[in-house]
Amino acid sequence: MDYQLSDSHGKLKAKMEKFCSDEIAPGAAFLDSCSGNQAALRMKSNLKRLAAEGYYELLLSDDFTGQAVAGEELAKACPATFLSAMSSATAFGRAVKLFGTDDQQQKIVPSLTAGEMIGALAISEGDAGSDMNLMRTVATRKRGGWVLNGSKDLVTNAPVADAFVVLAWTDRDAGLENGTALFLIDRATEGISVGDYVETMGLRGAVTAGVTLNDCVLTDDAVLGGAPGAGWVQLQRVLDEIRIAVSVLCVGIGVSSMNDATAHAKQKKAFGKPIGLFEGVGTKLATIYTLNDIGRMLIYRATWAMETKDPERSILTACAKLFTSEGVEQVSSMAMQIHGGHGYLKGTVAERLYRDARFAALAYGTSEMQRSFIAKDTLDRFRPA
Numbered sequence: 436m437d438y439q440l441s442d443s444h445g446k447l448k449a450k451m452e453k454f455c456s457d458e459i460a461p462g463a464a465f466l467d468s469c470s471g472n473q474a475a476l477r478m479k480s481n482l483k484r485l486a487a488e489g490y491y492e493l494l495l496s497d498d499f500t501g502q503a504v505a506g507e508e509l510a511k512a513c514p515a516t517f518l519s520a521m522s523s524a525t526a527f528g529r530a531v532k533l534f535g536t537d538d539q540q541q542k543i544v545p546s547l548t549a550g551e552m553i554g555a556l557a558i559s560e561g562d563a564g565s566d567m568n569l570m571r572t573v574a575t576r577k578r579g580g581w582v583l584n585g586s587k588d589l590v591t592n593a594p595v596a597d598a599f600v601v602l603a604w605t606d607r608d609a610g611l612e613n614g615t616a617l618f619l620i621d622r623a624t625e626g627i628s629v630g631d632y633v634e635t636m637g638l639r640g641a642v643t644a645g646v647t648l649n650d651c652v653l654t655d656d657a658v659l660g661g662a663p664g665a666g667w668v669q670l671q672r673v674l675d676e677i678r679i680a681v682s683v684l685c686v687g688i689g690v691s692s693m694n695d696a697t698a699h700a701k702q703k704k705a706f707g708k709p710i711g712l713f714e715g716v717g718t719k720l721a722t723i724y725t726l727n728d729i730g731r732m733l734i735y736r737a738t739w740a741m742e743t744k745d746p747e748r749s750i751l752t753a754c755a756k757l758f759t760s761e762g763v764e765q766v767s768s769m770a771m772q773i774h775g776g777h778g779y780l781k782g783t784v785a786e787r788l789y790r791d792a793r794f795a796a797l798a799y800g801t802s803e804m805q806r807s808f809i810a811k812d813t814l815d816r817f818r819p820a
């Protein structure tokens with residue numbers, strides 16, 4: 436076992452750290468506080484700059500460890516930009532790269548890599564998040580193609596996306612595993628519309644909106660991979676990668692919170708000494724460091740499992756997401772505590788990261804759903820002797 440980053444990953448980390456601290460971090464507070472339209476403009480510019488750095492090429496590759504190494508630097512600098520890039524390249528782009536026909540890949544992957552296209556993945560609905568059996572979006576067979584009706588309510592990047600991957604029923608009686616498809620839909624297609632900006636508590640620069648499908652007519656070649664029926668299984672594979680990405684987001688936020696809290700603990704004095712020297716503050720710093728470090732180890736364990744196609748890989752991605760998303764809530768809360776009342780003020784780094792941190796345990800499978808997934812696997816595999 437070697438805990439050392441490879442030479443190329445070490446160089447990637449250094450390059451991304453410099454790029455993100457010079458180009459992305461200075462705009463993070465603005466993205467959090469500006470209007471939806473301003474955020475959309477700024478985010479598009481951030482995404483273009485990331486494309487020029489080769490970040491999408493990396494996210495669209497099978498180098499999961501490289502993605503974690505580079506992604507942590509981006510998440511440290513601006514969690515909202517990380518989420519937007521992840522939604523475009525991992526959630527949308529990897530679905531196309533892994534399952535798209537040659538034509539679909541040709542249409543999407545080069546433009547995405549070059550930063551000329553932004554994508555979004557539209558799965559959740561008002562009544563269907565954890566339980567997608569309750570999904571209402573339906574694709575009906577008509578005149579040799581499909582007509583889609585339904586609505587998706589929380590779609591990251593929807594206001595800026597050029598194309599969407601959308602989950603819909605193609606045969607409700609066949610159930611999720613055999614009766615759904617992922618549809619690749621261009622924003623200009625008649626019948627698809629994007630709603631107003633949805634206001635979120637954190638990660639506000641990653642603009643979000645609902646998407647409505649109203650008699651949206653599609654040809655057969657809009658079905659990802661060409662044949663209907665495989666949508667749910669394809670989505671589960673992409674979710675493995677999304678769970679790793681969300682874990683990386685958490686560790687990035689956690690490290691940023693740690694840096695901010697440590698600087699404050701060294702500089703702020705009380706009772707004649709820096710507050711970091713009080714046990715009550717020092718133990719928080721120690722716990723923060725430990726949570727971040729274990730989280731990163733779980734991420735690398737999961738990326739290694741993905742790269743080696745370990746049969747446990749899906750469970751390991753769920754363990755990483757569960758631990759890091761609950762860990763970062765504690766980390767950001769302790770970091771705020773170290774700042775005292777001043778950390779509670781709007782506009783401080785501690786306050787912004789505290790709000791950003793709350794996202795991960797709620798989205799792309801809540802903590803409860805991760806636990807139920809891990810528990811089911813445990814019950815299935817381990818039997819008393």
Ligand SMILES: Cc1cc2nc3c(=O)[nH]c(=O)nc-3n(C[C@H](O)[C@H](O)[C@H](O)COP(=O)(O)OP(=O)(O)OC[C@H]3O[C@@H](n4cnc5c(N)ncnc54)[C@H](O)[C@@H]3O)c2cc1C
Nearest residue numbers: 556557558559563564565589590591797798799800801803
């Ligand atoms: C900022 C943001 C961005 C998002 N971006 C996207 C996106 O780009 N694309 C997309 O498709 N979706 C997106 N989502 C949606 C997100 O993935 C869902 O909100 C999430 O899956 C949870 O679904 P829900 O909100 O409907 O909650 P529900 O499923 O209604 O859950 C409510 C509560 O019930 C619990 N619960 C439900 N079932 C069980 C069970 N069996 N056992 C125990 N507890 C249970 C849940 O854990 C939760 O605590 C986004 C969400 C947010 C907040």
